[in-house]
Amino acid sequence: MTATEMTSETSSGIQMPKPDQAILARREEIVSALKAIVPGEGVVDNETEMRPFETDGFLAYRFMPLAVVLPETTEQIAQVLKYLAQEGVPVIPRGAGTSLSGGAIPQEDAVIVGLSRMIKILDTNYENRTLTVQAGATNLSISDAVASDGFFYAPDPSSQLACSIGGNIGMNSGGAHCLKYGVTTNNLLGVKMVLIDGTVVEIGGEHLDAPGLDLLGIICGSEGQLGIVTEATVRLIAKPAGARPVMFGFDTSEDAGACVADIIGTGIVPVAIEFMDKPAIDICEAFAKAGYPMDVNALLIVEVEGSDEEMDDMLARIVTIAKRHKVKVVKESQSATEAALIWKGRKSAFGATGRIADYICMDGTVPLGQLPHVLNETARIVESYGLRVANVFHAGDGNMHPLILYNINDPIEAQKAEDCGMDLLKLCVDAGGCLTGEHGVGIEKRDLMLYQYTQEDLDQQMAVRAAFDPEWILNPSKVFPFEARGNERPATGNA
Amino acid sequence: MQTNFSLAQLADPGVAEAEKILRSCVHCGFCTATCPTYVTLGNELDSPRGRIYLMKDMLENDRPADEDTVKHIDRCLSCLSCMTTCPSGVHYMHLVDHARVHIEETYKRPFINRMTRNMLTRILPYRDRFAFATRLSVLGKPFASLFDKVTPLKPIAAMLRLAPSKIYGKTEFTSPGSFKPEKQTQGRVTILTGCAQPALDAGINKATIELLNRVGVEVVLPEGEGCCGALVHHMGKEHQALESAKNNVRIWHEEIEKNGLDAIIVTTSGCGTTIKDYGFMLRNDAEWAERAAKVSSLAMDISEYLVLKELPAPNDTGEMVIAYHAACSLQHGQQVKSPPKDLLKAAGFKVKEAPESHLCCGSAGTYNIMQPEIAGQLRERKVKNIESTKPQAIAAGNIGCLTQIGSGTDIPTVHTIKLLNWAYGGEKPEELSNIL
């Protein structure tokens, strides 16, 4: 089977550039060069075996890659990048393939460079409270490795069981507990990164703030367009004396939304405030059997931590505020097992939704004061498309995740769901928020970037990008809308 | 996820079921993290999500199985850890079972691979043949390393290495008959005698029957019961698997009708998963469906049954430290997690649970024979994790795990039921004779 015979199935809306025929024609030569660098099963190149790499967690879109390479060392990645850059072949970095914005979705003339075989923990330094890990390791494996010594790694995306730390850096991932501890960029101390010409650089180190330009801040959230991170040094945090998730049930989403704004407005910062509406509660309860209150229409999971006195004190203040917003049920977890179940349900919400329907998960962020309004509008917009929605999100930092439920086997409904999603993101921007909280732009929100930014804004961002990767080899079809790129930016013009 | 089957394809109930399962997968990737082969090999294609995608592509296009797809499906242990993890309730087991039948029907395996598989399916399910073959392999053991030198023959080497040094013949506890408690009967059950287990360790049946009798439960071993079919089922040999299932359904159902049974007790959890699935396997066979469903509904792991019973005060067994190894077929396949641990604790043992207890030990039916390299890595990882808890003995509810783990450590391995029987008045398991 030659490359040109392969077809990529694509849904309607989002376009990918036409594959470069010259690259497709050189496929065999490229594959054998890759095999010379990464031996054994490290190169996947037949159609059957490449198929499972055609998508990630954003599975409405699927495009076949040219080849997949799974290196085991930084050195191999350096050689691979150097070779592919020389040959002008686009590169798609891939962590665990859990992206919800299509960050790891390939294109037909691109080689996927996957990190799944680089999962070692390299160094743990409790004195400095740092840990260095290969970028393919899962987020949770870091916390697991240090848990028995009383530490954890703070950013906890819901997919933390499976998502990779490299992917987290690419998307600047957050999670429930980021309200207090910040997102990836606040917990990342250093990286080893391979640049597009194969140069290996180390940025940052085992300390919080490096002198000079904050390159780490630029790399974090750059969606694999500046280089491939192969190792990361992260901050470890000592586990608190205790932690307690408490559930607050309300009659309406509006009440719950207003309550969140009020808690934060008063200056109280719990570790996490998570929101679930009725459909989300039903879905999560079916999977986790966590004992969520079933007779309410909106639920807040508020986690407090510290000593018993500290927790009691903060809880008392939160309960007072919640009462002002007509809270109906307040339910504390009674044991560590129960607390774990409450979080298990919440963190599995997206996947568990698959039990009842296909979904797309949106990821806009709004100012807290706008929460009640945005929740109301969300319901109205989704209904106007004749679809259903489940809301489950990080309320404390205003990071919305409406899950639009639909039937992916029905093309008309699939189109509606996608249009509806775009409207919801615009709603967030209109409310003074932004397109993405933690899932990144990927291909999903690429074409809305001009809704959020002006051409001048994007020009600046693209200039930074080009400083690292002038030929646009790395993840070229992501983040920046084609129409904003202009003719001088290569590898993107022929959409 | 999106599927693309024609109406004609969906008319086949097996395909229709597979489609339903594929539709429920949202490609979130959670399952990859707890899959033993993915954490070992680090390739999407050796993960549940990757395999689901490979199966989808093969089934949708109604393609004969190809070498590449087969390679990755063959590497799957059927440990079902992915099912425990999956938030979306994807029934991986039924999907992979269906794909394996498709593979068996459409793919011609290389000669030696075919020969090894055929040999296993002709020997393992038959108690007498198995006992005979194991006796022979004891003689072959010294030659294992010769077979290791030729890649396709590695399974033979693995088989020889796994062969036990001692073989049990038929005993009264593995022959048809009825075992009545001394005092009044508070229940009547049958226990699956099994095919391989009695030859490997006749003491398991003995301990089970003794303990059940002691707590007032009558045990009957009806004539004609045979292998549960799990081994051939996992190889995609559907006809042979269904024949085994029907045989046992017939025997047990007759017993249910005639004298009544409270439960069909299984002491080899690998078999338990399959027997509990008889209802599904025979769902489309009008003649058998109802009886099979009845049998499945009565199937119980011995630990599930015992936690429901009132047990006497245990004897002093010296607070022995036991690492409980959760067999995948028990923890994932049947979702029986706490009963064995609860029983051991109640019986006075100090129970330790090893890190990464969700990961398979590599035994997985005939996996340690067919995929010796991956199985070996998993065994090493498992043994290291278990040894880190510094136990005096290792307990599990599945003979396959006991053999596999036992071949990698000096710590004695023993079936959970033997420990329980000891604590409640039976003899001390011979495996523990060196521990005071």
Ligand code: SF4
């Ligand atoms: S966890 Fe379940 S839904 Fe997610 S990819 Fe695996 S099988 Fe599919």
Ligand code: SF4
């Ligand atoms: S059954 Fe076990 S080995 Fe097979 S895909 Fe699932 S987790 Fe992996």
